Amino acid sequence: MGMEENEEKDKLMLSISSAITEIQKTKEANQIKSLSRHNPKKVAKILYLHALGCSQTNMIRRHGLSRSTIVQVLADYADHTNTFRDLGGQLAARSYINLESLEEDMIDALRLKLEGGYDPEFRDLKEISIAKANSQRQAMTARGEASQVVDVNNSYTIDDFNDTLSAARNRIKRIKEEAIDVDSE
Numbered sequence: 001m002g003m004e005e006n007e008e009k010d011k012l013m014l015s016i017s018s019a020i021t022e023i024q025k026t027k028e029a030n031q032i033k034s035l036s037r038h039n040p041k042k043v044a045k046i047l048y049l050h051a052l053g054c055s056q057t058n059m060i061r062r063h064g065l066s067r068s069t070i071v072q073v074l075a076d077y078a079d080h081t082n083t084f085r086d087l088g089g090q091l092a093a094r095s096y097i098n099l100e101s102l103e104e105d106m107i108d109a110l111r112l113k114l115e116g117g118y119d120p121e122f123r124d125l126k127e128i129s130i131a132k133a134n135s136q137r138q139a140m141t142a143r144g145e146a147s148q149v150v151d152v153n154n155s156y157t158i159d160d161f162n163d164t165l166s167a168a169r170n171r172i173k174r175i176k177e178e179a180i181d182v183d184s185e
Contacts, residue, residue: 005095016047023076035073046073052092053141092139099132115172122161 020040027034036043046069049059059065106128110118 012048012051013044016044016051019047019077020044034076035069036076042069043073043077046070047077050074053138055141092135092141096132096135096139099128099135103128103132114168119165122156122158 020036020043023034023036024040026032027037042065045063046059046065049063050070054063056067056070059070060067103125106125110125
């Protein structure tokens with residue numbers, strides 16, 4: 001995690017912490033039983049995940065939270081969630097950009113190997129592409145730019161991969177044939 005990303009996370013956590021303190025005071029003054037008063041760390045976790053664009057279903061499945069708890073916390077903090085989403089969107093966007101850069105580096109390295117005769121495997125790009133897509137979806141959701149998140153899982157066969165590989169090799173061959181050799185002139 002980079003220095004700027006740590007600063008953004010700290011800023012988000014500070015914002016969440018101050019919102020929890022504010023709500024705690026209100027609930028305490030009115031003697032209202034609240035998760036904010038009894039388990040502020042759980043509230044912070046929910047708000048942090050929400051700020052990053054994590055869906056309620058994801059919070060239930062991957063983080064073991066109950067839907068009613070999530071709904072109650074988000075309802076209590078509705079006035080603050082737009083602020084949290086903006087900060088979370090900045091974190092998610094940085095993550096996406098880092099993955100984008102990593103993917104470009106991997107593509108360049110793979111391209112060099114291809115030119116050297118390497119026979120790539122489908123898994124060479126599959127995992128980073130999946131991570132990039134997930135990160136992009138999270139960034140878009142956190143920034144409120146995705147009105148509906150749809151999970152798209154494209155299926156590719158080995159024939160699809162072989163066709164793509166063949167097309168890439170043909171393109172590299174054409175480029176080499178069309179290249180002007182400065183030394184031969």
